[in-house]
Amino acid sequence: MTVLRHYTLPNCSLMVEGLSSGEETDPMAPMTVLLNTEFTFPGMKETLSGGREFLEALAKAVGRYSQSILSGISDPTVEAVSETRPVVLQPSENHRHQLTAKVADSHGKDVDKTLTLSTVQIFDLQEAIDQLVADAQTLPDMTLHMAPLHRRHVRPAEPVSKQVVPVAAGVSMLAASAALLFMLPVPEVRIETEDQETTSQVESETDSGDTGASSPPDLEGPDVDADSDTTGTTSATSSDADADINADAEGADATVEAAPVVTQAEAAAALTRLSTAPEVIDPEAIARLETDLLAVLESELANPVQFEEVLIYRVAVSESGDLLGYKYDNDPAIESVNDTPLPELTFVPVDPEQVLEEPVAQFRVTFEPDGAIAVEPISDSE
Amino acid sequence: MQVDSPPAQSSPLILETLPNPSLPTPDCPRRVRVDLDLLMLAIEALDVAGSEALLKTVEQLALKAIISGRVKLWLIRGTNPMRRHSQRSPMSIDEAKALTVVVCFLAKRLTVLIRQLLLGYQQLSDKQLGLEHHFRLADYLQRFRSLFKARMNPQRAGVIAYSTDDKLNELAMMLLTRLLFCTGTQGPQRLWSSLFDGEVV
Numbered sequence: 001m002t003v004l005r006h007y008t009l010p011n012c013s014l015m016v017e018g019l020s021s022g023e024e025t026d027p028m029a030p031m032t033v034l035l036n037t038e039f040t041f042p043g044m045k046e047t048l049s050g051g052r053e054f055l056e057a058l059a060k061a062v063g064r065y066s067q068s069i070l071s072g073i074s075d076p077t078v079e080a081v082s083e084t085r086p087v088v089l090q091p092s093e094n095h096r097h098q099l100t101a102k103v104a105d106s107h108g109k110d111v112d113k114t115l116t117l118s119t120v121q122i123f124d125l126q127e128a129i130d131q132l133v134a135d136a137q138t139l140p141d142m143t144l145h146m147a148p149l150h151r152r153h154v155r156p157a158e159p160v161s162k163q164v165v166p167v168a169a170g171v172s173m174l175a176a177s178a179a180l181l182f183m184l185p186v187p188e189v190r191i192e193t194e195d196q197e198t199t200s201q202v203e204s205e206t207d208s209g210d211t212g213a214s215s216p217p218d219l220e221g222p223d224v225d226a227d228s229d230t231t232g233t234t235s236a237t238s239s240d241a242d243a244d245i246n247a248d249a250e251g252a253d254a255t256v257e258a259a260p261v262v263t264q265a266e267a268a269a270a271l272t273r274l275s276t277a278p279e280v281i282d283p284e285a286i287a288r289l290e291t292d293l294l295a296v297l298e299s300e301l302a303n304p305v306q307f308e309e310v311l312i313y314r315v316a317v318s319e320s321g322d323l324l325g326y327k328y329d330n331d332p333a334i335e336s337v338n339d340t341p342l343p344e345l346t347f348v349p350v351d352p353e354q355v356l357e358e359p360v361a362q363f364r365v366t367f368e369p370d371g372a373i374a375v376e377p378i379s380d381s382e
Numbered sequence: 383m384q385v386d387s388p389p390a391q392s393s394p395l396i397l398e399t400l401p402n403p404s405l406p407t408p409d410c411p412r413r414v415r416v417d418l419d420l421l422m423l424a425i426e427a428l429d430v431a432g433s434e435a436l437l438k439t440v441e442q443l444a445l446k447a448i449i450s451g452r453v454k455l456w457l458i459r460g461t462n463p464m465r466r467h468s469q470r471s472p473m474s475i476d477e478a479k480a481l482t483v484v485v486c487f488l489a490k491r492l493t494v495l496i497r498q499l500l501l502g503y504q505q506l507s508d509k510q511l512g513l514e515h516h517f518r519l520a521d522y523l524q525r526f527r528s529l530f531k532a533r534m535n536p537q538r539a540g541v542i543a544y545s546t547d548d549k550l551n552e553l554a555m556m557l558l559t560r561l562l563f564c565t566g567t568q569g570p571q572r573l574w575s576s577l578f579d580g581e582v583v
Contacts, residue, residue: 067572067579068576070560070564070572070573070576071576071580072556095504095507096504119500119504119562120501123566127567130568131567133568146568146572148576148577148578148580149579151583
């Protein structure tokens with residue numbers, strides 16, 4: 001018995017023509033053999049018609065397409081119409097959709113038919129097919145295949161060419177910067193001893209602090225070393241180190257204070273100069289210088305005494321009684337030198353380069369925290 | 383025979399129609415959480431009483447075991463990372479199924495309106511006219527925009543993409559199209575299947 005079924009939706013109607021397998025008299029017998037299907041869209045002349053194969057291909061294509069509308073992820077396997085894919089759906093401009101199908105024309109020849117459908121028409125087309133599938137009375141063997149797209153089918157958001165651009169830009173920037181840096185000279189490795197570094201600092205400070213006449217080239221490390229080697233009197237390196245420490249501690253003062261005030265560096269410089277000077281040998285002269293020095297120091301020592309430990313200095317005095325230089329014999333002496341009258345009393349040579357020829361006498365001066373001062377002569381052998 | 387414990391609660395029968403996707407993680411991917419929440423937002427924009435209708439539908443479809451009430455629904459929708467009060471908690475597969483069924487049920491009730499708006503939209507774009515010429519459509523878009531702006535965190539990158547009214551209108555129309563496809567006979571199955579496009583392994 002020939003059966004005709006209609007699935008009518010507002011924007012698409014489906015007419016299915018087929019044969020029922022049951023007895024002729026049974027009106028409820030399901031339609032099992034499909035003869036023809038025809039889709040018509042109200043307001044459009046074009047119709048789509050075909051047999052079972054066409055219906056199944058259409059159902060598959062429309063199902064897949066409506067899923068891509070729902071998910072927003074288009075099916076990457078969509079290609080042009082071919083023998084294996086008789087129905088293809090593609091988005092068109094102006095929110096429409098283009099359906100291309102290979103259908104047989106009136107002469108039995110395969111021709112490509114293209115329909116441009118609106119979203120609602122596509123939905124009604126899909127809904128008509130869904131209703132047909134859901135209808136147990138029509139083609140009960142027809143089923144729907146619905147499955148989410150596999151992860152590997154989803155195209156990466158950016159095409160490969162776009163992904164390559166940042167990588168290429170990064171590599172070329174690296175190459176360009178490497179080429180630029182290659183032009184720059186390799187920085188020279190300069191190994192400087194700490195001594196040289198700090199003495200040069202002392203130099204610059206004394207230059208800026210004083211008239212400039214007292215710039216002491218004899219302060220430089222190698223010179224001092226040579227001096228100590230030849231004379232063997234005071235250890236030049238230690239005096240050098242003393243000068244450093246003083247320069248570090250009092251550098252700021254040196255730059256600010258006026259010319260007559262002797263800085264530590266200058267005093268030390270004066271002392272290093274003295275290392276080659278001859279010695280006062282006359283015991284009477286030494287005794288006189290000793291008493292004079294004691295008297296001067298006692299009169300100049302600040303009252304009350306600012307330091308709390310015993311300070312010991314080596315002091316060089318000229319024959320006329322001028323304090324030519326001093327040097328520290330213990331650690332507190334370095335720290336508290338400004339609390340003693342020594343820096344102010346020291347005579348600053350006009351030309352430090354001039355070798356001292358007048359004889360000097362050396363004394364060990366001891367400042368006690370209670371204000372007592374002891375002065376004793378030192379022989380050259382010490 | 384004496385039974386010590388009540389029988390294990392099985393998920394509501396209505397959810398059995400939706401197959402479990404083979405996901406690499408036990409929870410729903412980000413896109414599922416975003417899409418379901420946005421579809422509900424579109425329903426709320428279409429129907430003034432949409433948020434109440436959501437709760438009523440949950441009751442009607444006997445999904446109270448999964449979505450116990452207003453707060454639970456709010457918490458589940460809060461798993462959308464675009465939200466202002468986004469929850470870091472995951473969305474279970476059953477919760478996603480329940481929301482899918484609810485969305486499709488409500489979309490089916492709004493079929494006539496959705497069709498009218500989409501047909502009107504097609505006519506307007508065919509004539510190159512602005513969307514404000516269709517009163518009902520303009521109303522939907524305006525409601526959607528204000529709901530979106532009120533609920534979504536403008537700091538999030540996903541929300542910044544919709545900073546202009548045009549972009550939001552585009553999103554609203556896309557959601558309306560999706561809702562149309564949810565109204566069909568196989569709506570829940572199609573929506574469910576589409577939610578995991580590109581996520582299954």
